[in-house]
Amino acid sequence: MHDPTPEAGKARHAISLTVNGTAHAVDVDPRQHLGDFLRQTLQLTGTHLGCEHGVCGACTVIVDGAPVRACLILAVQADGASVTTVEGLAGKEGALHPIQSAFRAHHGLQCGFCTPGMLTTLAAFLADNTSPTEAEVREAISGNLCRCTGYQTIVEAALSAAQTLRGEG
Numbered sequence: 001m002h003d004p005t006p007e008a009g010k011a012r013h014a015i016s017l018t019v020n021g022t023a024h025a026v027d028v029d030p031r032q033h034l035g036d037f038l039r040q041t042l043q044l045t046g047t048h049l050g051c052e053h054g055v056c057g058a059c060t061v062i063v064d065g066a067p068v069r070a071c072l073i074l075a076v077q078a079d080g081a082s083v084t085t086v087e088g089l090a091g092k093e094g095a096l097h098p099i100q101s102a103f104r105a106h107h108g109l110q111c112g113f114c115t116p117g118m119l120t121t122l123a124a125f126l127a128d129n130t131s132p133t134e135a136e137v138r139e140a141i142s143g144n145l146c147r148c149t150g151y152q153t154i155v156e157a158a159l160s161a162a163q164t165l166r167g168e169g
Helices: 034-041 098-105 115-128 134-140 152-165
Strands: 013-019 022-028 060-063 066-069 082-084
Touching: 022 034, 034 060, 060 115, 066 115, 098 115, 098 152, 115 134, 115 152, 134 152
Parallel strands: 013 082
Antiparallel strands: 013 022, 060 066, 060 082
């Protein structure tokens, strides 16, 4: 029996999206995950791919203001979206985002593998809640796995970044 579907990799879909403030119009494989697209096509390798099942949170990026697992959505699903990766958190002049500065000041990373996902998760969270409690921060990062820090320094960094975002400290 003849299979009417095109060979794998042959069919391409045109998408347009904004990544870290830069517009992109590209043709993608319909089965390519957003994480692979960011890493392979756009060479934004800060987004880490860990479990590729949406469990670890290392691949978290911000899509239209919400944290999203880049391994769980296809690049074609991001058509028309605004995506922020860890590379896009810093300001245009290179000034670190408050969560990045706080991670550095509070030693919120060790091996660094989970860090991009933690930073993007917390940046999105703090955009909505600049006065979080420790429990709220822990809930916000509960979907991100870290095997090094024990989370305490990450929580401290998030609370410090929240103070900065509120104009305190």
